[in-house]
Structure formats: structure tokens, C-alpha cells
Amino acid sequence: MLTGDDGAPVQLLSPDGQRRPHERYDRLLADLDSDDSNALLALYEDMIVTRRIDAEGTALQRQGQLALWPPFLGQEAAQVGSAHAINRDDFIFASYREIAVAYVRGIALPDLMKQWRGTQNAGWNPFESNMAPTQVVIGAQPLHAVGYAMGVQFDGAESAVITYFGDGATSQGDVNESMVFAASFQAPVVFFCQNNHWAISEPVGIQAHVPIGLRAPGFGIPSVRVDGNDILACLAVTREALEHARAGHGPSYIEAVTYRMGAHTTADDPTRYRDANELEDWKGRDPIARFEAYLTGSGILDDAGRSQVAEKADAVAAAIREATIHMPDPEPEELFEHVYAGPHAVLERQRDHFERYRAGFAEHSNHAPHAALTEGGH
């Protein structure tokens, strides 16, 4: 184990926002602790902005502008903190819920929304951002991360790979197989598990009988549990793990203990399975409130700073709304694009038939398609 032998998650900020010294991790925050308030404010800003993005996503879904939205409310520290540790040439493989990671990565705002509006399956170019399109199939992406990391290693490069997944995903064979590969090849990869306590309606106890972070050592992978609502701790442990990978010391595993305060997705109703007291309890450990208390207490954040960040959040939300509402629908012919890298005769014939068929409606524009009258508009 890297740390956390006693099982208590690493914490650098107490729940009431006091900075706690830590023998092992202070080194990793030296730049922040040395009075560089800009870096701290940047973390704060990203937390506030991503929380605002989350609220906007939910609102847009409710207004019919998005097909679905997966809230990450409560997971801002785990996502923003870890994402700030990632270098430009490190590569990210994440799941659908890592929207704050993608934002910190610099993914363009409209691109964040395409998948949820249903105009594209993947919203951005993975090689421009060094971030793969987010994954919907639970547990598939850690294998991709390990394979990419093996490539990094074989190329003799000095970058690392990080993969994000949830507590539920740890049950999948793929995730366990990815750890086997990572350990066998000593791949430069960081497994970042956000244990947000729920896999839709299933509490984490259905997936694991011991803390999930304890599983990795059985594969020969050092592991650490971190307070996932403590942004400084998340940043520090992720920096350490990525350094470890870049230095050629192989894989490591982080379990960020956090909580999904919202619904699983906008299609979910958590009141059916979740105790209201549990939610209240975790609201008391809000990651933003904690960090804000720290920043305010140390004089880094004042009302002016707060309103400046709030303005930025409003502007980002407005930009996202604007981009989403005016996002054009894809052209029907896009159905046939990119299925293959080269020509494919059968598909080209189907495309030709489709175009003729559609042209038929245009020719007889007084003939409205029946479908529009019956099954359209699902």
C-alpha cells in the first residue's frame, strides 16, 4: 500500500476546513501551500463552475433540451482535485459521470453536451484533448487505459494514464482483468475509483465486503483511500500516483470515498432506495463548503472573490445553455458516416436507397410522411 494502511482515508482538510499537516503529502502541495493563492482559487473556481454546469445540465434535461443527464453533485472535490493533477500529455479514460474532469481538461462547452443531447456519441477529439470519449458500458475503460499505458511504457515515454470508474464497476470482470494486466506489465496507469456509495440503487456493500481500495493490493497494486470530499487530499494523492507511474514504478489505485448527492441520472428516483438521513448526513460534508471554509479562513477568499467566481459560473452556464439550445440536429445522412474507415459496398447501397427514399418525400412535398402523424416525436 502507498498509504492508508490503517484504512482511514487520507485527509488534508478537516471537515470544518482546517488544513492538516501530513508527513507524506505536504510535499505534493508545496506549491499551493507556499502562498500561491491563484492555484487554490483555480481549484475553487472549477468546483463552483462544475457544480453550476451540473445544475444547468439537470435544468436543460428537465426542459427537454437534453435526453439525459448524470449529476455529479457532491463529487466535485474528487473530480476537480484529481483532474488538476493530470499533465497535458497524460491520457484520461473516464466514465459518463466524469463531466467535471472533462471540463477541467478543457473540453469545449458544447462538446460536453453533445452526448447528452443525442447529436453525437462522442463529443470531442480524444487526441486533441488526450481524453477518450466517456464510457457508458460499466467497467470497459480501465482495460483501454491499461493498454494505452502499456503503449506508453513500450514507447519509453514519460507520461501516465488515469482511468476513472465507480464503485459498482469494481465488480466487473473487465476491471479486475485490467488490474491483472496493469500489474503484470507494470503499466504506468492510475486507477481512480470514485466510491460514491451507490451504483444506481445498490449500496456499495453489494459490490464489496471490504473497502474497495483494499482489493488492488491483492493484484499487487499499491492502493490508497482518500477522503473524496477533500479537494487537497484528492489532488495530492493523484499527483503522487501519477508521479509514481511516470517514474516507471507501475500502476497504483486510489479509492476516493465520496457521495453522489443527486440522482443517478435524470431518469432515476433515489427516494425509492435511499434514506433521506444518509443524504442529509453527506450534505454536511459538502466538498465545496469545506474548501470554502478553508479559503475564507486563510483569507484567500472574500466576498469579492466569491462573486467573481459566481459570475464566471453564470457565464459558463449561459454559454452551455446557448450552445445546447442552438445545437443543430445531425443531417440524416450522417447515419452512414464513419461506420467503416474504407468504402463498404453494401452500406453504400443502403445509403443510396435511403437517399432515394428521402428524395421521394421531397418530390411529393404535399405528401406528409405517415410516421409523422403516428409514431413521430418519441
Next chain:
Amino acid sequence: MSAMTFGKAINTGLRKAMEQDPKVVLMGEDIGRLGGVFRITDGLQKDFGPHRVIDTPLAESGIMGTAIGMAYRGYRPVVEIQFDGFVYPAFDQIVAQMAKLHYRTRGMVKVPITLRLPFGGGIGSPEHHSESPEAYFAHTAGLRVVAPSNPQDAFTMIQEAIASDDPVVFLEPKRRYHDKGDVDESLAPGAALDMGSARVAVEGSDVTLVAYGPMVKTCLDAAVAASDEGVSVEVIDLRSLSPVDYGPLVGSVKKTGRLVVAHEASRTLGLGAELAAEITERCFYHLEHAPVRVTGFDVPYPPSKLEFHHLPDLDRILDGVDRALGRTNSLSGTEEEA
């Protein structure tokens, strides 16, 4: 007789099967307290307890594999895979294990597992939530594959699937879950139409139109629209995809001389190809036109803003009917062009 949604009809059928046989257990992700993401198992854990309605770890291969072990032990597992696109991690356990166990053991091990799979598109979901994987399973010897299209069939067929000593892939057309229909709850599975039988849903004389699951309703609508234009369409609800009940199909095509098959799944090597080939062999001298397929395209299921171009709708089915009738339409002339 009571009006019930498709989803509630399955729920009621599951409840009946569980009451009748204590060895029937349900397994799956989120099926307990939540009642499943589509609420198909709603209330069952409350009434039957957590050992009859098992919230499993998030691992499809694990679910299928342990269900096989439970079947060895004499249980009748009913597995819910949450969405079609998530069945693939379990593919090995389904096609290499579940499908072959009876054969491998020369009948000594029975595998009475029902795999419930919400399938098909049309609900505006993100990727991996709208697949039509039926051909993979129908292509696998050892599996029975069925797809009800209405609440009454959902109610009886789920009970028959559970009672079957063979593994059954039970395909639930998710975009019809909220459709209502009359369900006669007193109808015992044996007394109703057997789940292996095809059904003539609407009689007609000009064209035979075959579908299953979600497309049956679309085809019934198409038959109404066609009759407005003076064409009499006979709609056949296949119900069982493996084995196919060819009797009603052959009878119908001998009468109409024309066959159209509609499904959401991609065209190449889909069920439509099989039905067209088989009917051509069996009814060659009765056919007045080559069988016509109206299907999804050979593309990955598209993002939701494009799905209604991909899924056959009423107009595409009518276009297929036109083609089977040899009428001029948008595709006229394409056959000569190679």
C-alpha cells in the same frame, strides 16, 4: 380481463410464476428496492424477500454464470439484464455455457433460465441502450428466443419461459413497456397460444407482413394505412424467433404471394434474411415477388437525434409493401444497377 401496461403484465406474470414455484428466483442489477430501472420487478422483493429477488453485483458475466450454477442446484433463475447493450459482457456465459450445457451433458443438466432483456430503440437513450441483439441469440443452438409484442402475450409468455426446461432469451420491447392492453389473468400459460407459435395479428389478402416485438404495433398501423389505400395486408406476429413457427407464415404467403419482413435490427444476417430464405424455399412457386426486408441499416445504433431515420417507421414499411406489390417507388430501377 383488465387493462394493463406491458410492463405491469410482465410483473404480474413474474409474480404468478414465483407464487407457483418456490424455486423461481429473480436476479439482476437494481431489481430489488428500485424494482428495476423500468420497474418491471416492482414490489416483488418486498413480497418475496431478498433471496427470491436478488440485487446482484454489477457484473453481467457474474449474473449469468451464477444463474447457471443455481440451475445446477435446481433453481429456476430469471435474470434481468438491465439494457440490451449490457448483455455483451455476459455473452460467453450465454452462448458458450448456458446454451450448450444440456447438450454437453447429454440431457443430464437442465438449464431452465429465463434471460429477460429489454431490447430495441425508440426511447431517445444514449448509446448502448437501444440494441437489437436477437440474431446473435437466435443463431446460437440451444437457446430459445421469444419476443412478445403485447401485454397479454407478455403475461403468458413470461410464465411459459420460466416453466420451460430450456434456457429462454425473453426479449422485451422497451418502447412498448407503457402501452396498455387487455390482459386475461385467468388465462393459464398452457391454455393460451404457446410461446413457440406465431400469430396472425390481422388478416389480409394482398401482402404478408411479418414482425416481432416492438415492430408489430408499427406494422399494425401500417396495415391500417395500407387499407386506406386499398391494399389488404396480413400482419403476422412471429412471437418466437427460435424456433420460428413457419406454419402460419407459409399459409399466409401461399395466400398472398408476397412477403415483407420488418425489424429494427440491422439488415445483414438479421432475422429477415433467414425468413426470406426459408419462405423462398418453401413457397417458391407461390411467390409473386421476391421477399422484401425493411430493417435498420447496417450501422451501429445511432445517437438519438438520428434514431428515427434508422428505425423502420410506418412509411418505410409501406414503401416495402409497395415494393412487394411491384409498384413503382423510390427504389424502382435499383435492382438493375448491380
